[in-house]
């Protein structure tokens with residue numbers, strides 16, 4: 001059945017092995033992030049087979065799924081935990097990323113075994129974490145009031161929200177805090193931190209990378225690149241053609257907004273051969289698809305229809321044919337979470 005997502009586990013395993021070898025030279029642990037695939041145990045297994053220690057996810061449901069498949073942790077919760085989820089996490093999670101004293105105390109009071117907290121420091125991306133200039137006070141204050149839980153380190157995240165890149169300055173903000181609180185673990189993520197490693201600006205105190213995208217897709221969306229030493233086309237979307245017709249490239253008559261509330265702009269290229277595929281905004285982000293057919297161009301999508309200009313494609317494409325696409329992070333995320341997209345894991 002189509003649409004479907006074909007996920008190449010052997011490529012993902014090779015990417016993991018490659019990164020592990022690069023990071024271990026610098027004494028950095030790789031935490032394998034599974035959230036892009038809803039914590040699918042097959043991915044967790046690929047990480048483990050390659051030699052990853054800690055598995056991490058942003059949703060406890062995903063970690064539960066992994067654990068119930070018989071895969072061993074330790075497990076890390078990489079979204080700062082909602083108070084209401086804490087009771088469901090305590091038997092499951094070994095490491096928590098945290099940023100609120102109240103949450104730390106709640107965790108402390110809920111555990112009957114030692115759990116490890118990594119305090120998030122915001123160095124400018126403006127998602128989670130205590131601002132770096134206020135971090136030391138807040139962390140030391142939390143630490144002295146904990147009984148069973150322990151703040152073992154600090155962490156930061158850039159790229160994901162503000163699109164901030166790792167720099168000497170923002171790395172120093174983190175390291176200064178790490179030194180002050182005598183952090184055992186200095187944890188960074190996501191994938192964009194590989195740039196710091198490659199540029200030689202990564203401080204030696206950093207000993208943990210939380211990585212998903214690089215391994216799972218071979219890309220770095222914040223750095224806007226394919227990572228040259230990793231494999232891409234790990235994930236391919238296959239969708240079925242349901243109409244092929246020559247049509248004008250510009251809509252006819254006055255236009256309002258499209259089904260998604262956007263005002264699409266179309267260049268007038270005259271009559272074009274266009275394929276409609278049975279997949280849409282509900283299943284993918286059309287901007288994140290790259291056709292594998294040379295010359296094909298994604299034009300636009302509505303909820304259930306994807307329009308692709310196939311005028312320049314050499315092979316004849318007809319109704320019932322399958323077109324294949326590489327998917328970026330956001331298109332993959334949506335495809336994985338769409339119940340209408342079949343997932344096929346290949347070795």
Ligand SMILES: *Cc1c(COP(=O)(O)O)cnc(C)c1O
Nearest residue numbers: 033078189190191210211212213
């Ligand atoms: C998603 C996430 C990561 C992994 O990021 P990638 O860019 O997919 O490698 C790491 N840390 C945190 C806190 C995250 O939310």
